[in-house]
Amino acid sequence: MNKKAKKPLHIISIFLCFLCFGNQSYGQEKINIKVGFGIPELLNAGVRYQLNQFQFGIYLGGYPINDNQLSASGDISYHFAGHSRFTNRRPWYLRSGLTLVRDKNETYIYKDLYLNFRFGRDINLSKKIGLEIDFGTAFLLLHKKSRKEPASDWYNYENDTNIRYAIGFGIYYRM
Numbered sequence: 001m002n003k004k005a006k007k008p009l010h011i012i013s014i015f016l017c018f019l020c021f022g023n024q025s026y027g028q029e030k031i032n033i034k035v036g037f038g039i040p041e042l043l044n045a046g047v048r049y050q051l052n053q054f055q056f057g058i059y060l061g062g063y064p065i066n067d068n069q070l071s072a073s074g075d076i077s078y079h080f081a082g083h084s085r086f087t088n089r090r091p092w093y094l095r096s097g098l099t100l101v102r103d104k105n106e107t108y109i110y111k112d113l114y115l116n117f118r119f120g121r122d123i124n125l126s127k128k129i130g131l132e133i134d135f136g137t138a139f140l141l142l143h144k145k146s147r148k149e150p151a152s153d154w155y156n157y158e159n160d161t162n163i164r165y166a167i168g169f170g171i172y173y174r175m
Contacts, residue, residue, distance in 0.1 A: 030049075030050040030174055030175065031047060031048070031049060031050070031174075031175045032047065032048040032050065032055070032057075032172045032173065032174050032175070033045075033046075033047055033172065033173045033175065034046055034047070034048060034057070034059070034132075034170050034171070034172040034173075035170060035171055035172075036132070036168055036169050036170025036171065037168070037169050037170070038061075038166070038167060038168035038169070038170075039138070039164070039165060039166060039167050039168075040071065040099050040101050040112070040114050040116070040138055040164070040166065041059060041061045041071050041073050041099055041168065042061040042062055042063060042069060042070075042071045042101070043061055043062065043063060043064065044059040044060060044061030044062075044071065044073065045059060045060060045061070046058050046059030046060060046073070048077075048172070050089065053078060053079040053080065053089065053090060054076065054077065054078055054079075055076070055077040055079070055093075056074075056075075056076055057073075057074065057075050057076075057077070057097075058072075058073070058074050059071075059072070059073040059074075060072055060073075061073065068103060068104045068105065069101070069102070069103045069104075070101070070102045071099055071100065071101045071102070072099070072100045073097055073098065073099040073100075074097055074098055075095050075096060075097025075098075075116075076095070076096060076097065077093045077094065077095040078093060078094050078095075079091070079092065079093045079122075080092060080093065080094065082121075084122070084124045085124075086124040086125075086126060086127045086130075087124055087127065087174070089122070091121050091122040091123070091124065092119075092120075092121050092122075093119075093120055093121070093122065093134070094117075094118070094119055095116075095117075095118040095119075095120060095134060095136075096115070096116065096117050096118070097115075097116055098113065098114065098115055098116075099113070099114045099116065099138070100112070100113050100114075101113075101114070104148070106148070107147065107148055108145055108146065108147055108148060109145070109146050109148060110143070110144070110145050111142070111143075111144040111145075112140060112142065112143050112144075113140070113141045113142035114138040114139065114140055114141065114164070114166075115138070115139045115141050116136060116137065116138040116139070116166040117136045117137055117166075118134040118135060118136030118137075118166055118168065119134060119135065119136055120132055120133055120134025120135070120168070121133060121134070122172075127174070128173055128174050129171070129172070129173055129174075130171070130172050130174075131169075131170070131171055131172075132168070132169070132170045132171075132172065133168070133169055134166075134167070134168045135165070135166065135167045135168075136165075136166045136167075137163060137164070137165065137166055138163070138164045138165070138166035139162060139163055139164075140161075140162040140163070140164065
């Protein structure tokens with residue numbers, strides 16, 4: 001694994017350690033480990049820190065068979081409605097966050113920054129495991145395109161809208 005790939009893993013590991021030690025001193029906060037798929041997040045994994053009805057999360061994503069696409073995300077969720085027999089956290093939530101997506105091909109490297117707003121629901125399967133589904137809108141805040149080599153593509157697709165759909169599916173584990 002190269003140095004660039006190791007750095008995000010080290011950051012998540014350190015963050016997770018801080019959250020674990022902090023969780024022992026405060027009984028109300030919880031840590032969740034999450035894996036899922038989302039647009040624009042791609043296949044992703046990360047951690048969430050829960051404080052009452054708020055959650056703060058960080059995630060890394062990509063595609064296992066294609067290292068040309070990577071994503072890094074951070075978000076905040078507010079759980080506002082409903083109840084569950086397995087947890088005090090309300091199942092309906094609003095989520096907002098930032099996602100940086102890097103995509104490269106033979107000619108270009110694209111870096112896009114999205115601001116997304118979502119509405120979703122947790123489906124608690126037990127006290128420890130649950131599913132989530134959400135949908136909303138992602139706004140393209142920044143689009144950076146840099147040329148790697150002289151262009152050889154005969155077709156160059158550029159999306160002309162800055163508003164896209166955002167959707168996510170995931171499974172989480174409460175620690």
